[in-house]
Amino acid sequence: MTTAAETQRVALSFEDGITRFIEVEEDQTIVDAAYKARINIPFDCRDGACGTCKAFCESGEYEEGDYIDEALTDAEADEGYILCCQTYPLSEMLVNVPITSAAAKTGAATLIGTITELEQLSPSTIRFAVEIKDRESLTYLPGQYMNIAPPNADFHRSYSFSSGPSDDIVTFLVKYTPGGLMTTYLTEQAKVGDELNLTGPMGSFFLREPNSPLLLLAGGTGLAPILAILERLAELEDYDKPVRLVFGATKNHDIVEVERLNSYKDKLKDFDWFTVVSDPAEEHERKGYVTDHLDPDEHLHNGDADVYLCGPPPMVEAVRTYLGALDNPPTNFYYEKFTPQGTGDGGTEKVTVTRESDETSRTLTVESSQVESGQVHSRVADSEAQFQALNALEVGVASLVIDLLDEEDFEEMTRLAEEANRHIDGSVIADADGFITANTAFHEFLFRRSGNEAMLQAYRSLRTEEVMVRDLQDGSQIEPEIPSDHLKFIEALRSRDMAAVREVVGHHTEIAVSTMSTAIRAQSGE
Template structure:
């Protein structure tokens, strides 16, 4: 029985390969035309060194000059030697272009457009076939009638027949204008992906999710996955928006809270004139104990100003989380500034 391996490249592109029983990751990659950098194939040079984000594997045989004990303990492995024992997620220290691969293109049909509030639209796609992605990742969707693409994180979990997304409704925005004025069920739409290094890793400690606006989307995908697999650790989400009308998806969070033991959430609104009981930014409504003395993985998705503010706030707490993953996005869904993540040094 083989295993699925997700290869995440430095430029954000993700490709999925099937690794046969007893086959190394490098051999499986080359078999399908993905050229992971390597020289020796014998575990001697270290050229194919990569980071294993999740899953278990047989590391194979190699010399310490290629991979030290300290590196192996930190989750580094050699693609030419490692053999998967479960499905794996691997970060490759090279771009997809260098590895002679690219994001996959998919053709789909628009299934539905739903007005969630005065400022937020949800749309869903169907008919794209088997689209594999990691919960939290995004795709680049072409705006029908243009040559422009916009980046949107999946709000649906992996394996769902219908792919769903959240869009901030900005009057001059290309995608939001299309959805508002011209979209009809059955219209063809295309996208490229998946992409992004902001995705759910193995859950090894408590999780703190911080979402801003339509940055809720990747967390809905993650929670959908967790609802299927379960978690041995508590998960808390703080979801902040600017105005009352921006607050959407609360019903889905309530459903997740009912399905996932140990999952809790809080919402807040920044506007001073809000009628919401919790006013202010997410930092003001994140209790210090949620940082668990640093033994916590923090995931953050929101506009650049929010990401920067949270980073400053974390520094002020005097506690460094075990891992801090973040993604910045433009309200218009523009590709720039999408897919950033950060993992602090061990």
């Protein structure tokens, strides 16, 4: 177990895009540290009994404390949910708190910065750098933005950091908009040494803990948060997954920061990038839209990649439509689009949070006057996660009982397998309810036989039966090898061959995931 340091930094990300960082001492829970920082995370009991302070841990290690199942189920804990009143951080953490910052009686901080660089990179792009007077007080996640205003101005504009969170000087990219308030200020009035007011950090578009290949998509100055993400990835010595960037632009002169982008080929273990230009009058190797040049195998890894996109609204909607139509949509899709028509008048902005779910995905959208951020999580991925977890548990329980099983056990398992197989007609499930009930009994047998209550509860907490009830129906297609896999599993156990057990369980997981994915797509009409 990781040893806790004296303090750990915890990022609290609220529904309206505001992020607050707190320092949690060794003997403090997240709730205690938050209240010390005057952030009111809701709670009722402090004893792990009510579940009021339930939140989701995006990344980090922690001691989960004591609680009852009514407050936090084992399945929720396995997914990453925590009770803030019971959680002791053991490392830096990122926690999604399911309320707005206003409800927590907190908000973004306003800082003073001085312009240290101001450069027009191209006819369409301005870059400026800012030295924050109290840099240590500014902590942000790669991908987030700040609301920036000149002194005494009655307007602000939202700009994403193009620098990494570790950089001393922070940088931003701005789209040149003729007649725009900030464009006019930056090109006609601002000079090095001038001060700016910066409020934030803000935004729910930021790099999550990277455990998968990444596809990064940028449109125009939407490159800024992507650069911040790349900067953070370059700091992670152990990250070796493929990272691909597609940079979309209207004209050739919109392609900026080329030297910096090329530098990541040396900084990252497996990185490559290319550009796409949409203006038909331009000469460029790749013309059209970003979606015209995506390869689902190389760039999306058959759905295993996480996708991050920042760009103008038409690009975001086009990519979202493209990804949604794939047979294997990405496991996680995070996007942000800036809306130039936003008022940004300096007043308190209304933030709208929307949750939606359908047959194929779960979506969370956070919208303000200038920015819309969203995340789409594939329901196929949710189903796959259940069966991958079952894979590990079944191999584990098999290793516990393989030397204990006798012929009576094998006869009972065969009976259960045949009962499950009876409800399958070739490649179709004839009776979904009957199959699910019998299949669950078959897979549960070893967990009951082990006599290990913790293993049995771990199996039941996976919700695989719930997922199957939700997605399978009479007439659903099923991989035809599933019935024979049931019997091969029994024979591998009878032979006391753990290598064969692992092979059968692994194969069974693959075709079970395929069956569930097919069922989900069929429900959605694809």
